[in-house]
Amino acid sequence: MDNKYPEISFDNTEFAFEYKSDKDLKKAHFLxxxxxxxxxxxxxxxxxxxxxxxxxxxxxxxxxTIFSQFCGGESLEKTVGVAQMLARYNVKIILxxxxxxxxxxxxxxxxxxxxxxxxxxAATQPNIPFMSVKVTGFARxxxxxxxxxxxxxGEGNLNNRFEKALYxxxxxxxxxxxxxxQRVNRVCAAAAAxxxxxxxxxxxxxxxxxxxxxxxLMMEKYNKEKPIVYNTLQHYRHDRLKFLExxxxxxxxxxxxxxxxxxxxxYMERERRxxxxxxxxxxxxxDKESTDRDFNAGVKFCIDHIxxxxxxxxxxxxxSNFYATQLLMEKGLPLSHPxxxxxxxxxxxxxxxxxxxxxxxxxxxxxxxGPIKDVIPYLMRRAQENTSVKGQTGRELGLIDRExxxxxx
Numbered sequence: 355m356d357n358k359y360p361e362i363s364f365d366n367t368e369f370a371f372e373y374k375s376d377k378d379l380k381k382a383h384f385l386x387x388x389x390x391x392x393x394x395x396x397x398x399x400x401x402x403x404x405x406x407x408x409x410x411x412x413x414x415x416x417x418x419t420i421f422s423q424f425c426g427g428e429s430l431e432k433t434v435g436v437a438q439m440l441a442r443y444n445v446k447i448i449l450x451x452x453x454x455x456x457x458x459x460x461x462x463x464x465x466x467x468x469x470x471x472x473x474x475x476a477a478t479q480p481n482i483p484f485m486s487v488k489v490t491g492f493a494r495x496x497x498x499x500x501x502x503x504x505x506x507x508g509e510g511n512l513n514n515r516f517e518k519a520l521y522x523x524x525x526x527x528x529x530x531x532x533x534x535x536q537r538v539n540r541v542c543a544a545a546a547a548x549x550x551x552x553x554x555x556x557x558x559x560x561x562x563x564x565x566x567x568x569x570x571l572m573m574e575k576y577n578k579e580k581p582i583v584y585n586t587l588q589h590y591r592h593d594r595l596k597f598l599e600x601x602x603x604x605x606x607x608x609x610x611x612x613x614x615x616x617x618x619x620x621y622m623e624r625e626r627r628x629x630x631x632x633x634x635x636x637x638x639x640x641d642k643e644s645t646d647r648d649f650n651a652g653v654k655f656c657i658d659h660i661x662x663x664x665x666x667x668x669x670x671x672x673x674s675n676f677y678a679t680q681l682l683m684e685k686g687l688p689l690s691h692p693x694x695x696x697x698x699x700x701x702x703x704x705x706x707x708x709x710x711x712x713x714x715x716x717x718x719x720x721x722x723x724g725p726i727k728d729v730i731p732y733l734m735r736r737a738q739e740n741t742s743v744k745g746q747t748g749r750e751l752g753l754i755d756r757e758x759x760x761x762x763x
Contacts, residue, residue, distance in 0.1 A: 452722030584613030
């Protein structure tokens with residue numbers, strides 16, 4: 355490595371919180387202090403959804419606290435201010451329509467319309483390179499679970515098991531699957547036309563196989579000349595590093611660019627509980643060290659094959675983010691390489707995001723939006739995550755404390 359690269363330090367709180375006023379910094383300190391109290395989070399995550407459903411006047415309180423910390427606004431238009439503010443610091447955004455759990459054909463069609471609206475809007479903005487979608491926003495959960503179950507019971511590679519599962523569906527369910535395929539294809543086609551990346555979120559293991567196959571089909575169609583569609587790989591699963599390698603081999607064989615967003619994962623407790631209840635081996639890594647090892651190996655694999663793989667390092671782990679910059683430097687590649695991107699959730703790990711941006715990396719905040727009542731499930735996960743993830747709240751508070759002292763507040 356030579357000295358053409360900037361020094362990157364995630365300890366620089368001046369860069370990390372430059373975008374926050376003194377008032378906003380104190381507000382964030384208060385919020386993370388509250389989230390550091392497990393008993394309070396436990397009560398809040400039960401009461402908030404109940405209060406919203408009962409029509410109690412709590413939206414204002416939620417809007418001014420946890421919602422403003424982790425979400426961009428209640429509508430697409432309301433995200434403009436956040437997007438413009440982040441752009442001033444060379445930080446991009448990944449837009450996510452944060453509504454979850456609405457089933458029914460009308461809701462699925464509406465969701466695809468909203469995603470296309472997001473794509474059209476993103477194409478008018480200079481700092482929105484991606485948007486995020488969940489296949490469960492287009493598809494009935496029970497059908498995905500049935501297809502996944504048949505795929506897991508089958509033999510052969512992913513594609514063969516998928517084709518066999520579709521063949522065994524009845525005519526109505528096959529027609530339903532075709533509509534799911536059409537919705538996803540419609541969104542990816544719109545994204546390709548506007549050169550906006552589509553990050554397809556990971557799901558639970560019992561519905562993930564058809565999601566993986568559908569995503570590969572979209573990559574084969576739309577990633578011929580540049581990466582448009584990205585699959586999300588949860589590395590707390592012990593099989594995802596192998597799946598990454600298999601996906602790369604498929605990309606070579608079918609001549610497309612593999613889009614890979616690497617995450618550690620979001621459904622670990624649910625996965626372990628279901629495996630225990632149903633008596634099958636847990637798909638989860640035996641320990642955090644194994645997850646970290648596979649995640650970092652995945653980052654290295656992608657950068658080692660950067661001619662064919664586009665990578666999003668979606669992590670709050672300081673070492674993994676730094677490791678990606680080191681690999682690029684070792685290869686003499688620019689930190690702004692068009693096939694490498696970093697991302698963290700809005701409202702968390704500003705020390706990583708803004709220091710990467712200051713060094714010239716392509717980095718974004720994952721920015722959900724939607725009506726408060728609809729994004730409550732997302733917000734409750736953020737509150738629980740900051741309580742349960744080892745040291746997360748402590749790290750956030752420690753950094754904020756240091757910046758408050760630096761500002762002499």
